Amino acid sequence: MASDSTDKPGVGAGGAGAHTGRSLLGEQLVPRPYFALSVWRVSKNFPGTRALDNVSIDVTGGTIHCLLGANGSGKSSLIKILAGVYQADPGGTVTIGVDTIDADRTSPEWARSSGLHFVHQDLAIFNALSVAENLAIGRGFPVNPVTKAVRWRALRRHARAVLERFDVDVDPRRMVGDLRPAGRTMVAIARALQDQSDASEGVLVLDEPTVSLPAVEVDVLFGALKRYAAAGQTIVYVTHRLDEVTRIADRVTVLRDGRVAATLESGEITKDRLVELIVGRALDHSSASNATLQGEDLVLEVSDLSGGPLRGVSFGLRRGEVLGIAGLVGSGRTSILTTLFGLQPPSSGTVKLDGRVVSFASIDEAMDAGLGFVPEDRSESAFVTMSLRENLSAAEVSKYWRGGLLRERAEAADARQSIKDFSIKAISDRQPFATLSGGNQQKAIVARWLRRRPKLLLLDEPTQGVDVEARAEIYRLTREAIASGTSVIVVTADLEELARVSDRVVVLADGRITGEVRGPDIDPSQLTELVLSAAPDSHDSKLEASQT
């Protein structure tokens, strides 16, 4: 049964009065299933946005409950509330086992003491330490009471017992860095759960644990998770991969725009149904076209580009066009940009710029050919200890080298012009870059490239962590540059933004282009659908690909 979000609170309201009573009664009348974790009517507002709206979820003990949703659906806000990183707005409650707390009063201490254990995408393990040491860190080493020296044998004995319990077949003396990727995740899980006396005691929350795992490793991890659940462990599994949900979920809750779109039982889970719930409308399977652009005025032609995660990518870019690339993390969306910019050499394939085959051995060659690249992470583009002026001119310093002097006056004049053109809020062009707001820093970095009047500008998440106003500003400036002959490729996980700014979007999955959507009005939900359904159906295909 698919319970709709509107009747969900009703169920919860009934349970609200009997919330604590539920488990009391539950133990006497129905031993299982019990709810290991209940979230009831949790809302969370951030200034200007409603991240969670009356969310209620019940997680049955000893099951794997998936939490699924697109970017911005609220799943990470929910996890952060559970972990006590954020507090929800007053009104809702969170129950773990028999322990109920108001949702605006969660804290990391509460989460720990009531048995919520988190394993995040970044495992927070120490690769240079042994498995046994990793298990002991944060928990304490067994020490000799007098000398305070670590009792290594006791440490290993404890580690061996833990590893045996969690079915992890590794020597506790091995360095964690030497383990296979799934092994590392399992050590992190074992570390989180080692102090549970019984598997049915707590709740394990896994936050996108497979993002950086190859397919084979995912299989190993899933095998282990299923065994843990069978032994009574409750697992909340956060993901955006549909195939993973169909494979391991006993139940799945789909979040959309901060609300529970639906909760499905394992028998009801199909990929199409999940996509519909995430997107919020029925599917129309015929949407993607993959037309070729032959005979048009192409500034860039990429054929059969491979290397890194890319497996034979071909596309064309018209002059003055904004091409969006949509895809999940790990689809190779950033690699297209970095490969074009000469940051990593392709293993095969050709790139034609203005009809001529190019291959850049270094970044300055790509820049000379008229390319510009704004990386995803501002720590890879900002010179925070230098001035705004120096940041603006960083990609064209030699322009000011005339008659044996760096012409600072000309540089300053250009900087002031850019500050005006790009509406950068700054006191002067000599202001230290670090004292600018994030949005203004990003505007300056985009300006740095637009000043060069690039033939092709590559933007990777150009508006990440940037306020709304600056976001609009950045795209306005990009539009202006297009009028003067620049073409743009933009990558962002924010599909609404991508739909809005692109003339055309190609969908990338597993290093291949799987579809294309053209303007003028690209529908973001159609993009979401394409991105999600383009993900591999089973890991077998991925497995084959990674073995060849």
Next chain:
Amino acid sequence: MTVVQTDKTGRGGEEEGNQPNEKSGMQSALLFNVERYALPGLLILVLVFFSVWSKTGHLFFSAADFQEVGFDYVYIGMLALASLLPLVCGEFDFSVGSNAGFTQIVVATAMARFHVPLPFAIMLAIAAGAFIGLGNGNTVARVGVNSLIVTLGTAGVLLGVVEWYTGSQSINNGISGSLINFGSENFIDIPDTVWLLFGVALVVYYVIQHTPYGRYLTSIGSNPRAARLVGLRVDRLKLSAFVLAGALAGLAGVLLVAKNGSATPEAGNVQDTLQALAAAYLGATSIRPGRFNVMGTMLAVYFIAFSVSGLAIAGVQSWISQVFSGAALFIAVVASTVIGRRRAGTG
């Protein structure tokens, strides 16, 4: 398709903890000017204090003392200029002092043993210094080893080589007279060597401040990954900074011979490097606070020089001078770290 002004929601949580606002920008602009002239102020204070103080006044302000101090610290000043280029691009060169110790032997041996004419001997020393810099730079920039470790290792090896080659004996004979004269003559009451130092300082200032090359090094020092993404060949540029540092250290070795009239195995060591680095760090707190700069470094060299000299005239024991240099380094490093952090907006 047009860009819509409003934007999608759902990312609100990520915009917390923004950078400092414009107001703190203005505050730091004010602080900037106070910091900027602190060191020149201190230098003047030291000069005034020691010339007024009864215990030192009669000697301190005499031309002879001025010349002596200027002369003594030319060598340290040259080392400071040498260490400045790697520092600007975010790397340490701990071998500049030992490099000078080695190249003084090179220049002296070339003249004394092989009767090489002075100009060629000097070029040989500079080339030897640059070659050592090439070794450092190659290991740091291409292999990617921490520069502190590499250059400390180089320093150790050079000290050992000097001791082995000289058998701990000074080279006193066969040094060109004109080199020794250069080390002791004045031009308009200022030692020739001081003029040389100021000349080199001017060149280094020009390179760092007024050439794209200097800007590139500064960018690498600020953020090497971003520097790479604006097309800079980071490894080549770093390598060149070490080569230039080595060449200047070679010139410092020549100055050592000019100053001492001989090449002594004890001269030129890590102790000198530390003094040079102290000056560079102290200099980074002024003129262009938060950045290594030539003017500040020269002021710092002579701030330490005149302080130590004043203390010596006042008759304090020599260990006090050492404590003073050490304390100056300590305070300078702390001050530039704090300033740098404020610059970066994290403090």
